[in-house]
Amino acid sequence: MSKTVLVVYHSQSGNTEAAAQAVASGVRSVEDVEPVVKRACDADADDLRTCDAVCLGTPDYFSYMAGMLKDFFDRTFYPTQGQVDDKPCGIFVTHGGGGKASESMEKICQSFRFKRVVPTVLVQGKPDARAEAQLRELGVALAKAVL
Ligand SMILES: Cc1cc2nc3c(=O)[nH]c(=O)nc-3n(C[C@H](O)[C@H](O)[C@H](O)COP(=O)(O)O)c2cc1C
Numbered sequence: 525m526s527k528t529v530l531v532v533y534h535s536q537s538g539n540t541e542a543a544a545q546a547v548a549s550g551v552r553s554v555e556d557v558e559p560v561v562k563r564a565c566d567a568d569a570d571d572l573r574t575c576d577a578v579c580l581g582t583p584d585y586f587s588y589m590a591g592m593l594k595d596f597f598d599r600t601f602y603p604t605q606g607q608v609d610d611k612p613c614g615i616f617v618t619h620g621g622g623g624k625a626s627e628s629m630e631k632i633c634q635s636f637r638f639k640r641v642v643p644t645v646l647v648q649g650k651p652d653a654r655a656e657a658q659l660r661e662l663g664v665a666l667a668k669a670v671l
Pocket of ligand 1: 623650
């Protein structure tokens with residue numbers, strides 16, 4: 525059975541959604557690994573428990589993660605405690621020139637006890653070709669981490 529990388533994101537104007545799709549295409553390029561792409565509002569604790577790795581994406585809103593990502597973390601923290609330790613994890617953030625939201629994401633991923641296998645990918649605005657390549661690499665790295 526294929527391994528899965530869960531890609532959870534929020535996006536209001538499309539930049540982070542495009543980034544999530546680029547991560548997913550990287551995951552898909554690795555044999556025997558499939559992406560499961562979900563908006564944060566549609567993802568739950570079961571998604572987090574059953575995936576083999578997780579990639580979390582947010583826009584930078586007021587130097588913090590989007591409220592929907594925070595809501596996802598708030599809903600899934602207690603139900604997954606002790607069941608997601610050391611799960612391979614990646615983070616991507618789109619921003620308008622700041623990007624400080626990465627700090628809040630990294631801190632929460634520590635609380636969940638995920639294992640960060642790649643550095644956070646920061647993207648200004650809509651991903652261009654260079655950013656898309658970085659995001660695909662993020663997906664490839666996570667996919668390889670579960671094989
Ligand atoms: C309410 C709001 C607050 C924002 N605050 C910041 C910020 O503090 N720092 C920053 O770099 N960009 C900020 N931005 C810009 C967004 O992070 C950026 O446009 C992002 O790529 C939007 O992602 P999306 O298209 O997936 O919604 C803000 C945008 C909005 C709508």
